[in-house]
Amino acid sequence: MIARDERSADTPAPVGVGLRAPHVAEVMATRPAIAFLEVHTENYLGGGPAVAGLERLRHDYAVSLHGVGLSLGGADPLDRRHLMRVKGLVERIQPALVSEHLAWSVGGGAYLNHLLPLPYDESRLEATSRRIEQVQETLGRAILVENPARYLRFRHSPISEPEFLTELARRTGCGILLDVNNVYVSSYNFDEDPLAYLDAMPTGAIGEIHLAGHATNDAAGRPILIDDHGSCVAEPVWDLYRRALARFGPVPSLVEWDTNLPELTVLLDEAARAGRLLRAAQGRERHVVAA
Amino acid sequence: MSSPRELERDFAVALLGGPDEAITGQIQGDGLEPAARIAIYRHHVLVTLTEALEATYPVVVRLVDRRFFAYAADRYIRDNPPIGPCLFEYGESFADFLSAFPPCRDLAYLADVARLEWAMNRALHAEDAVTLDPRWLSAVPLDEVARVKLRLHPSVSLLESPWPIDQIWRTNQPGADPEATVSLDAGGVRLEICRLEDDVVFRPMTSATYAFERALATGLDLQRAVDAARSADPSFDLTPALGELLDQGLIVGASAPSIDTGGPGCKPTQHPC
Numbered sequence: 001m002i003a004r005d006e007r008s009a010d011t012p013a014p015v016g017v018g019l020r021a022p023h024v025a026e027v028m029a030t031r032p033a034i035a036f037l038e039v040h041t042e043n044y045l046g047g048g049p050a051v052a053g054l055e056r057l058r059h060d061y062a063v064s065l066h067g068v069g070l071s072l073g074g075a076d077p078l079d080r081r082h083l084m085r086v087k088g089l090v091e092r093i094q095p096a097l098v099s100e101h102l103a104w105s106v107g108g109g110a111y112l113n114h115l116l117p118l119p120y121d122e123s124r125l126e127a128t129s130r131r132i133e134q135v136q137e138t139l140g141r142a143i144l145v146e147n148p149a150r151y152l153r154f155r156h157s158p159i160s161e162p163e164f165l166t167e168l169a170r171r172t173g174c175g176i177l178l179d180v181n182n183v184y185v186s187s188y189n190f191d192e193d194p195l196a197y198l199d200a201m202p203t204g205a206i207g208e209i210h211l212a213g214h215a216t217n218d219a220a221g222r223p224i225l226i227d228d229h230g231s232c233v234a235e236p237v238w239d240l241y242r243r244a245l246a247r248f249g250p251v252p253s254l255v256e257w258d259t260n261l262p263e264l265t266v267l268l269d270e271a272a273r274a275g276r277l278l279r280a281a282q283g284r285e286r287h288v289v290a291a
Numbered sequence: 292m293s294s295p296r297e298l299e300r301d302f303a304v305a306l307l308g309g310p311d312e313a314i315t316g317q318i319q320g321d322g323l324e325p326a327a328r329i330a331i332y333r334h335h336v337l338v339t340l341t342e343a344l345e346a347t348y349p350v351v352v353r354l355v356d357r358r359f360f361a362y363a364a365d366r367y368i369r370d371n372p373p374i375g376p377c378l379f380e381y382g383e384s385f386a387d388f389l390s391a392f393p394p395c396r397d398l399a400y401l402a403d404v405a406r407l408e409w410a411m412n413r414a415l416h417a418e419d420a421v422t423l424d425p426r427w428l429s430a431v432p433l434d435e436v437a438r439v440k441l442r443l444h445p446s447v448s449l450l451e452s453p454w455p456i457d458q459i460w461r462t463n464q465p466g467a468d469p470e471a472t473v474s475l476d477a478g479g480v481r482l483e484i485c486r487l488e489d490d491v492v493f494r495p496m497t498s499a500t501y502a503f504e505r506a507l508a509t510g511l512d513l514q515r516a517v518d519a520a521r522s523a524d525p526s527f528d529l530t531p532a533l534g535e536l537l538d539q540g541l542i543v544g545a546s547a548p549s550i551d552t553g554g555p556g557c558k559p560t561q562h563p564c
Contacts, residue, residue, distance in 0.1 A: 042377045046416030047445070049489035069376025075295035082376060107303030110372035113343070114336050116302060119317075124295065152328035153319045156292050190321055220327050 013275035013282070014252040016064065018229075023264045024053055031060055032268050036096060038064035038254050044093075045085045054093060062096035064208070064254065065089065069111065072131050072145065073118040074104030083138055090139050097208055097252070099144035099177045100135070102128070102165060119154040120164040125171075132172040144207045145169075146177035149214075149227030150186040161186070162200035175207030178248070180240045181233065185214050185225040194240055198247055206248040211241060211274055212256040230259035233270055241274070245281035253278055293317065306333045308369045340368045343378040344385060347412045350463045351389070351405050354398065363392060379416045383409060400454035400475065407456050407493070410448035410484040414491045417446035422540035428533075435547040437514035441507050442544030443536075446486035449496075449505050453479040457495060485541060499524035500532050 016036035019027060027037070037057060044051045044065075054063065069082060090098060103115035118124055136142055145168060147161060159167075165176050178201065180194075187194040213231030217224050233241075233255065245251070255270040293301065298317060305311035311329050318325035341364040345352050352360045367388045373381040386409060389395050390402035423441075431439055450456075455477040462471045481501040484493040496504070499520040506516035513529070520527040536542050 043379070045377050046379060047419035048415050048417060048486060050416070052419075052489070071376075075299050079375075104299060105376065107299035109374065110303055110307065111374060111376050112303060112306055112336050113339050113373060113376075113378065114306070114332055116299075116332065118295075119298070127295070151331045152325065153321060154317055155319055156317070217331075219323055219331065222323050224323070224331065226331065 036062035064097035179210035403452035414446040420543035
């Protein structure tokens with residue numbers, strides 16, 4: 001596991017970056033001082049140099065496998081073939097973390113390559129819990145489930161998202177991957193309070209925090225935030241991250257960047273900033289322990 | 292309120308450019324038309340799947356230019372969305388789509404260039420496999436050699452085209468001489484595409500070696516593969532053709548009537564006796 005209560009000042013804070021193909025060679029050559037690398041599981045389910053390279057990096061870094069294709073919140077049964085391929089990669093890489101999303105992506109036989117929203121109601125809660133349990137049984141370990149960025153709400157959706165995630169964690173033993181950028185984006189898009197969202201999340205279940213940039217788009221005259229992972233983390237999201245660390249403790253944290261990928265150093269600078277905030281939170285926790 | 296399956300189907304239809312009335316009726320306005328909210332998701336789906344196709348087909352992008360490619364990709368994606376979550380497996384039928392796409396009628400070679408790029412993509416991501424130890428063959432009883440069946444590495448594809456697609460591919464690589472031209476009269480080509488170590492490579496083949504490998508790939512035994520090669524060229528010699536496959540590590544399994552390295556995925560035994 002990635003240590004969340006590291007006490008030594010010499011050990012890097014449990015901060016990682018999302019590893020994307022254009023950065024792999026540089027990471028291999030320079031081995032930057034970060035605690036972990038996160039990759040999209042679906043990009044490593046074949047053979048060849050991609051997975052062999054990840055195996056090599058695994059010697060120096062903890063790896064987090066972040067899936068986008070299990071469609072945990074979908075109506076269809078789990079895709080067994082896909083799940084078995086994920087299991088094969090988990091066995092090969094022995095990742096520190098395995099995560100997926102509270103979303104669906106397969107509808108009418110098509111894989112839509114998007115983390116699509118579901119209505120939050122009791123029947124979906126039950127069905128999603130069952131699927132998470134199947135995944136955890138198959139993989140032989142607990143997974144983390146991430147809150148999605150949302151651009152719409154359904155008319156029928158009687159359960160709040162924090163409540164839905166809390167209940168998933170309670171019923172299945174899964175952890176929660178708290179994406180604070182997604183909390184900010186979704187809250188902004190529906191005029192809700194992101195702090196209230198954090199306050200509604202359970203303190204013991206957060207296993208990882210995600211940070212990323214977002215874009216502001218004009219949708220018919222109304223600004224809409226889009227979780228495009230295409231820029232530096234926005235200041236209000238850093239503020240929210242500080243609040244999350246205060247509430248949930250020094251949880252392993254990761255900076256993601258997918259579109260308009262910058263130089264690796266830009267990404268590492270963002271991770272270093274997260275590391276400083278995380279260290280400060282560790283200090284506070286130590287202070288509390290000492291007191 | 293529709294069932295979860297109906298809701299997903301209606302959502303998927305709207306994302307792929309179909310009517311959105313069924314799904315918009317289930318969405319709150321929240322100060323913005325539900326159709327505009329669906330459009331945000333649709334945009335992401337089409338943009339990211341177009342990017343996935345661009346990544347797999349960079350030479351086709353170059354040949355038709357990026358804007359036209361996006362137009363063709365949009366049509367393709369709506370009718371042929373992915374069926375699985377690994378994007379490196381998406382787009383196998385794009386070449387067939389291009390060959391039937393009326394605006395591409397005048398680019399007769401385009402679909403075969405796409406087939407070459409697909410074969411290279413497939414080679415890059417093909418499953419790893421353990422190479423057959425050449426000593427295996429020497430342990431086969433002489434009277435069984437003709438009936439030996441060989442399994443090629445999963446990264447191997449064989450491609451035949453009436454166009455010089457290998458030259459077209461090379462002249463459209465980053466850093467290629469921008470003045471270089473390819474004569475379409477240069478004639479056709481037969482190619483073997485595979486992964487050697489970490490690199491995807493292709494090489495031209497004679498009609499005989501092409502027929503030989505194609506026969507092996509379809510599961511025929513050595514005798515039939517040699518027959519196929521000799522019907523293309525009576526002077527075909529088995530020893531160098533087989534030696535090259537073994538040297539490159541492109542044979543990953545074998546069976547003879549009395550010995551077997553096992554089914555697909557099994558490691559070949561080094562000493563079958």
